[in-house]
Amino acid sequence: MSTAITEHATGGATGHGEPILSVRGLEKHFPIKGGGLIKRTVGAVRAVDGVDLDLYPGEVLGLVGESGCGKSTTGRAILNLQPATAGSVVFQGRELVGLDRKAMRPLRRDIQLVFQDPYASLNPRLPVFDIVAEPLVIHGLTKDDKELRARVRELVETVGLNPEHTNRYPAEFSGGQRQRIGIARALALQPKVLVLDEPVSALDVSIQAGVINLLEDLKNELGLSYLFIAHDLSVVRHISDRVAVMYLGRIIEVADQDELFSRPVHPYTQALLSAIPLPDPRRERARQRIIISGDVPSPANPPSGCRFRTRCQKFANVLTDGQREICMTVDPKLEDRGTGHLNACHYAEAASVL
């Protein structure tokens, strides 16, 4: 989409070397079929509408946004589970967009997905051994049964489960343990990149903390890179090196974790951060909250110009009519506007909201 971004995108803490995964102008549109006898396409839900991302080796890139912003679809389109409508996804120098299933298969060894719901992503009729062994069998990575058993045992131990329990079925495990099984399965092929789609949102906090620690340890020890998709900004801040904020199918701000949380510049990021309740009564009650009005507009018919302007507190209260005109007509590009990191707001201005 733009070369400016390629050169710039990563003034981040890990901004050295080549990105392992590079996404440019990724689009995923779902057609809306009209009624009547002849089904014709009358429009499109622009779930992902021009996403640029770079993931560097060994880093955790958090992708956050509210429900319906397209973050999960982005993850799936990157993995080619839902073919992208347009754009490019380059993984270790290879273009993934347009590859068919057969061509994708060898690449799946290197880039794996961990799903959100550990109750839905594990086959209830397979014992845990078979679930974890399946990728190894499909890719023919072990030469005999003995080796397969040893590998599965190791994987299960790696994620902190008892290998004696691999003959049990998923239903016999708790949510946190199931998520560990899902992680063991994703690790089976020794991937380089894990796309984690809300990996801890279905878990209770005391269990969630254990899985987050496990993910951090695995990343450090196995040299993995994570695309960590989540809506919980506390979790994202904890685990990420860099964070990208999504709104209505676009990335609107990308920065190092510390930078984004302490000096957000996009009004949406500011509102998002200010909306998170802090588990600290004194600080929570002393805060000034930015409350944005309304709900996310339909991705089938996004607003003209800046997509956030319909809910933007800055647009509504601070800007002059002339400035608003620009918001309404000019689509802000994701670029550095003198704030030190990429953002998509014409009037970006750092503010501390936590």
Place this chain on the structure above:
Amino acid sequence: MSTPGSTGATAVSSTGTLGRGRTEQGRNTSLAGFDASAPLLEVTDLNVRFPTEDGLVHAVRGVDYTLRSGEVLGIVGESGSGKSVTSLAVMGLLPGSARVTGSVKYRGQELLGQSDRSLSRVRGKGVSMIFQDPMTSLDPVYKVGAQITETLRVHDKSLSSKAAEARAVDLLELVGIPNAAERVHSYPHEFSGGMRQRVVIAIAMANQPEVIIADEPTTALDVTVQAQILEVLQTALSETGAAMVMITHDLGVVAGIADRVLVMYAGRPVEIGSVEDIYYEPRMPYTLGLLGSLPRVDSTTRERLTPITGSPPSLLNMPPGCPFAPRCPLHIAECDEAEPERFQVGPGHTAACIRTEQVAGAHGHAAEVFSETSDDAVLASDALPADLATAEGGRDAAAPATPPGDQVEPGAGVPGGTGSLISSPTSPTNGDRA
């Protein structure tokens, strides 16, 4: 029943405002036949058992609390801790198969065991409820206006349909629904999730209840919408002067809204105290663990999280002793003998633990108490083969610092467990983790 109700309602439709202030004085909304001087809501030794194929599930095991006028009581706990069942029992909404014992008194009158008909007098007027999922708590085939006026007219038969509708519009305006006069004619599916929850709040506050029980009112919502709804709830409280029981798993939400907090674990309150006691000086190891396992969006240092090992006990056959003992870092033999009562640990602060002094020493820092059991630290403590540490980009400068030594537990190591994952698939593993 008609007199006090109608005065309240007509006052609203004429002036457009509901009662003012979160005080009891100057309000006369108590239901006839209830003692206005008795405590608002008094729950004593509430037990709920569900018969199942596997036996009796003891979901709520002796809940006690008193709700004072105008206060917000937060009930926190993880899924399955019995917090929702407690509130359904208070409202008399549990299925017939549930066995409920104990006592629930609203303004001095026992609610448990009452007929549905007499409970209907209390529901919505004395105690009203806000549920988690606004799509299932609103009826999809009725317009939202009809659902609000129904609530109004059930408790005030003399209210004309016209006055009720005017009041419905007022209520929708109060909860921040734009174009309320038109939106009363909309169906629930025409609203977004946040707007629906506003409608549910409007219904809950319609009859100026004295108690609003909110069961995870913002859990289904996005964080920016959650902030809007929490603000509407505050409005609802100040407009009606009601007290609230706020049930949630989100410790951030409770920190912002609650005056007192009740922490539930395995069907029992394990700690009750003021919001500051609970967050800054917890005395029950579970409360401490819960706070320690929470990633903080406002923390600039990346401290390692302190998870609680294991999972909550099955409520089917509870062993004797403290239910948290198997997960507790301070566990001693005495803990298994009998389930501890809640001991007084400060003014208005009780905790069900026999080792509260040890917890007090941590002053809210979970890592000091929990590091001993945090076996997730094991992975970090494993020495890595050199070839692995440099594999594929390896660690870089931005990777989080290795955890401090006190969190690394050498005793529970799994030697070579992870190290062999990539380097040699057949290398022996001798670790064994429960």
